[in-house]
Amino acid sequence: MLEIRNLCAEVEGKPILRGIDLTIRDGEVHVLMGPNGSGKSTLCHVLVGNPKYAVTGGSATFNGKDLLALPPEHRSYEGLFMSFQTPTEIPGVSMTNFLRAAVNARRKYRGEEPLGASEFLQLLREKRKLVGLDAHFMSRGVNEGFSGGERKRNEIFQMAVLAPTFSILDETDSGLDVDALRTVAEGFNALRTPRTSAMVVTHYQRMLDYLRPDFVHVLMEGRIVRSGDASLGYAIEERGFDWIRDEAATAQPEPQP
Amino acid sequence: MTDPLKQYLDLYRAEHSRIAAGSCPAMNAHRDAALRQLEAHGLPTRRTEEYKYTAVRDALAPDYGLNIARLPLAADPHKLYHCSLPNIGARTCYIINDTVGPVPTAGSEDAIRVVPFAKADEEMRGFIGKYYHSTVQSYDALASLNTLLAQEGLLVLIPKGHRAVQPLQLVCFADAKADLMANRRLLVVAEEGAEATLLICEHASSSAHYLTTQVTELVLGERARVELCSVEETGSNCTRFHNIYADLAAGAALKLNSVTLTCGHSRQTTEVRLAAPEASVEANGAVTAAAEEHADHNILVRHDAGDCRSTLRYKYVLDGNATGAFAGKVYVAPGAQRSHSEQTNANLCVSPTAHAFSQPMLEIYADDVKCNHGSTVGKLDETALFYMRQRGIPEAEARLLLQHAFVNDVLRHIQPESLRQRLSLLVEKRFRGELRRCDGCRMYGGTATNAPTPPEP
Numbered sequence: 224m225l226e227i228r229n230l231c232a233e234v235e236g237k238p239i240l241r242g243i244d245l246t247i248r249d250g251e252v253h254v255l256m257g258p259n260g261s262g263k264s265t266l267c268h269v270l271v272g273n274p275k276y277a278v279t280g281g282s283a284t285f286n287g288k289d290l291l292a293l294p295p296e297h298r299s300y301e302g303l304f305m306s307f308q309t310p311t312e313i314p315g316v317s318m319t320n321f322l323r324a325a326v327n328a329r330r331k332y333r334g335e336e337p338l339g340a341s342e343f344l345q346l347l348r349e350k351r352k353l354v355g356l357d358a359h360f361m362s363r364g365v366n367e368g369f370s371g372g373e374r375k376r377n378e379i380f381q382m383a384v385l386a387p388t389f390s391i392l393d394e395t396d397s398g399l400d401v402d403a404l405r406t407v408a409e410g411f412n413a414l415r416t417p418r419t420s421a422m423v424v425t426h427y428q429r430m431l432d433y434l435r436p437d438f439v440h441v442l443m444e445g446r447i448v449r450s451g452d453a454s455l456g457y458a459i460e461e462r463g464f465d466w467i468r469d470e471a472a473t474a475q476p477e478p479q480p
Numbered sequence: 481m482t483d484p485l486k487q488y489l490d491l492y493r494a495e496h497s498r499i500a501a502g503s504c505p506a507m508n509a510h511r512d513a514a515l516r517q518l519e520a521h522g523l524p525t526r527r528t529e530e531y532k533y534t535a536v537r538d539a540l541a542p543d544y545g546l547n548i549a550r551l552p553l554a555a556d557p558h559k560l561y562h563c564s565l566p567n568i569g570a571r572t573c574y575i576i577n578d579t580v581g582p583v584p585t586a587g588s589e590d591a592i593r594v595v596p597f598a599k600a601d602e603e604m605r606g607f608i609g610k611y612y613h614s615t616v617q618s619y620d621a622l623a624s625l626n627t628l629l630a631q632e633g634l635l636v637l638i639p640k641g642h643r644a645v646q647p648l649q650l651v652c653f654a655d656a657k658a659d660l661m662a663n664r665r666l667l668v669v670a671e672e673g674a675e676a677t678l679l680i681c682e683h684a685s686s687s688a689h690y691l692t693t694q695v696t697e698l699v700l701g702e703r704a705r706v707e708l709c710s711v712e713e714t715g716s717n718c719t720r721f722h723n724i725y726a727d728l729a730a731g732a733a734l735k736l737n738s739v740t741l742t743c744g745h746s747r748q749t750t751e752v753r754l755a756a757p758e759a760s761v762e763a764n765g766a767v768t769a770a771a772e773e774h775a776d777h778n779i780l781v782r783h784d785a786g787d788c789r790s791t792l793r794y795k796y797v798l799d800g801n802a803t804g805a806f807a808g809k810v811y812v813a814p815g816a817q818r819s820h821s822e823q824t825n826a827n828l829c830v831s832p833t834a835h836a837f838s839q840p841m842l843e844i845y846a847d848d849v850k851c852n853h854g855s856t857v858g859k860l861d862e863t864a865l866f867y868m869r870q871r872g873i874p875e876a877e878a879r880l881l882l883q884h885a886f887v888n889d890v891l892r893h894i895q896p897e898s899l900r901q902r903l904s905l906l907v908e909k910r911f912r913g914e915l916r917r918c919d920g921c922r923m924y925g926g927t928a929t930n931a932p933t934p935p936e937p
Contacts, residue, residue, distance in 0.1 A: 299872035311867040315885025
């Protein structure tokens with residue numbers, strides 16, 4: 224589904240990603256872990272085409288298409304979705320209008336007619352239940368006055384409405400209490416199919432418990448320095464990152480001046 | 481360059497008897513004073529603080545014709561013209577150029593009187609004279625020019641205690657074969673406890689260049705409540721000066737909504753006097769300007785008595801090379817204690833070549849007051865734009881939604897709800913580029929020439 228080769232990117236002239244290689248196949252869930260500033264969020268944003276990040280090398284192919292050549296909205300139509308670490312507040316644009324625009328733009332891209340009013344509302348009703356988001360949020364501005372937990376629920380709700388084939392969850396679990404985390408994770412799991420994949424950035428074991436990922440990767444200084452199964456995630460929870468950093472340093476010594 | 485004012489003063493001196501003949505005594509009584517003021521003070525320059533951003537001299541320089549001979553309307557405007565704006569079941573009156581059209585009779589339950597000045601002067605002796613020009617407190621060249629040259633006016637009288645059931649819509653329309661100046665005058669008197677909603681729609685054909693001056697005077701008696709919504713939908717061939725003056729008695733409440741959908745060169749001067757305790761004014765302004773459009777709001781609210789309240793909210797979305805100017809001043813007179821005032825002006829510059837000038841001001845001579853003012857000028861929120869695009873909303877649509885939301889924040893204060901919805905829709909169409917001037921107007925049928933003729937040298 225997704226093939227990333229030697230991907231390099233920078234933010235405001237500062238290199239962050241220094242050659243990412245990653246392959247994600249249909250149905251797989253990959254977890255990204257790593258210390259703060261290692262490039263996890265940058266990788267997420269680069270994949271969905273945030274114009275603040277500049278790709279300086281490498282490639283990303285999504286279902287055979289050159290992902291990096293597509294504008295953000297087309298990446299969305301192709302099936303990419305990102306749950307933002309800090310979902311943006313858009314005062315005055317109601318959730319309903321926002322989602323109607325998103326849903327219908329997607330349908331137009333696929334050559335389908337816009338969704339009728341009652342079908343659309345039915346869709347919202349159905350998906351709201353999944354994450355326990357109350358109806359009154361639909362008439363509010365996007366994330367306007369939402370609590371941290373409500374914003375994260377709202378991200379998963381939007382994911383449910385847009386039904387992506389590849390989801391990126393950038394620390395969707397952070398700032399959630401245990402109940403909210405369960406709701407969000409169960410919501411995510413309910414949307415999984417053998418044909419959908421995900422890349423999940425997390426710092427917490429609890430998320431690993433819920434998601435049961437196929438792979439765990441550790442990012443450091445813009446590179447994947449170690450990959451493994453879920454047990455790698457549990458090892459990090461127990462031992463921290465230093466042992467991986469030490470091993471990585473031994474395996475790939477820095478060039479001496 | 482000769483003073484552009486000269487041609488207007490010369491015209492008046494040459495034609496004053498014909499101007500007076502086509503007008504009513506109450507209007508004629510103020511012309512000489514207006515002439516003397518204009519002679520003494522002249523037109524504002526770019527150095528005049530109140531007109532820093534609107535070039536009055538350039539605006540008045542072209543040679544416009546006037547309908548001094550009072551040629552009657554060629555046809556019944558009710559048959560020619562259909563304004564699609566309100567959908568609020570309003571009673572509609574027309575002012576074509578500066579001529580008041582036939583006034584429809586009101587429903588039996590509606591006691592609002594809508595009478596041309598000349599007729600009002602005959603039927604209610606002394607009434608027009610009592611109120612005409614009574615609210616104009618300070619010198620303004622455009623108000624004086626209007627007083628000097630205006631020949632017809634319309635009185636809207638809401639009698640004591642009357643609560644109007646039906647909104648009154650006044651459609652002001654400019655349409656001529658040659659470049660034209662039209663001077664309009666409106667007097668609204670809401671007697672004690674009276675309530676009414678008024679809607680003024682400003683439109684113009686594209687067949688010539690127009691210069692319009694309009695003075696709207698509002699006199700609100702004790703506990704009167706008036707909501708005046710003024711909607712401008714004109715074009716690059718239009719220069720418009722609208723002066724609104726309002727005097728409020730104790731407990732009176734005025735709501736002034738002003739929506740500029742499209743314009744040419746537009747300036748609105750507003751002066752509200754809260755003359756007695758517990759009077760309140762709420763002014764909501766929304767401007768959407770693009771291309772070379774110019775919209776300038778200058779508003780003064782005087783808290784002359786204590787315990788009054790004023791709220792000013794103005795929002796501009798500026799695209800292309802548009803210019804938006806806002807100057808708001810809240811003046812609190814000595815002793816006007818417990819005055820409460822809030823003033824905000826927010827500007828969204830959508831293009832890098834749009835200009836916003838914002839000047840909120842407070843001048844306070846009392847010590848027990850609660851007054852605040854704020855102003856912002858910004859671009860579209862890039863983070864929000866990206867968030868929307870990630871969800872699949874195309875960039876153009878995302879920009880539109882953000883702009884629309886920005887303006888809706890002002891529109892939501894407009895009543896009635898049906899009018900608010902209609903305005904919101906028109907703003908959306910405006911952003912989509914789907915707004916044809918005078919949408920739905922039959923007068924435009926097949927004459928959509930958007931290339932106005934250049935002004936006469």
